Amino acid sequence: MLEDPRITAMGLFVEAFTGVTARLNVQLAEHGLGNVDFEVLVRLSRSPGGELRMTDLAAQTGLSTSGVTRVVDRLERDGLATRRACPTDRRGSFTVVTAAGVAKMHEVLPDHLALIEEWFTGRLSPEALEALLCSLRTVRDAVRPGATSGAATTAAAA
Template sequence: MAELLDDPRITAIGLLSETFIGLSARFAAQFAGHKLSPVEFEVLMRLARSPGHELRMTDLAAQTSLSTSGVTRVVDRMERDGLLQRRACPTDRRSSYAGVTNAGMTKLADTLPGHLELIDEWFTGQLTPAELDQLLGLLRRVRDAVNPCATAGVPERGGACDPAIDPDPDASETLTAR
């Protein structure tokens, strides 16, 4: 039993979890100062970093930790707050797009400087540039294995997600790292 408890795989996942929890707590406090939840910030970032500052709702759900019904609730709330807008897909009446409004971009522009300071202070600033490059590559490899839909709707990353390989898009509504 001792060798199982001391297994480096347990240590690796424990360190990853502790790091994520610690960073998430610092980020959530900063987001709250801007009247954003972590999920709302994630949605704004995903959309702002997408071509045309928009994504199909299904791709937004696949890229985030939200189920399709969860993304609908968040987008509805953010649309009421004027941060997002929704438009029908011209080629598929069953689909719609969520896009960032000017007010959403302004909210993001107000939030990002402090967020980047926290990232630098508590995460990337702890690493050399070479270590950061290596970490990014390793995290992408693991992310792509465990969440193959994380880049759904991004043309240069392969486009749409294959639901047959999506582990469980409805499993969680918590913030995920990008």
């Protein structure tokens, strides 16, 4: 049972994924960012107005709401984002990426993209990559029903 092909498949998934992210995290750490912080900044930067509700961030990232609170605390401490009160619902907050946050993205992204290519996308033929992404999309859609944050992602990919 321990040699079941499903275990093997999952093991490969784990090793490939953790291996790639470990490489990327090294670079992010050099810029003083954790992977979570980076993901949040990317999502903010992609959003119209550069802002998102805390709740939406939680849904998109898969963090708990308290997790989001603390990520945004860090970003705010480092001047990369700010909170803005929601005008129509006084319970809510927007997180807004600052100019410094945008600048940080421009500083980090080129190398980041190069690393993704070096360790992931560039290792596969265009056809293999296309097939891989298609399969990953299938799995993602199964496993993350509400993640229509991916709507933007998916649209961009199409």
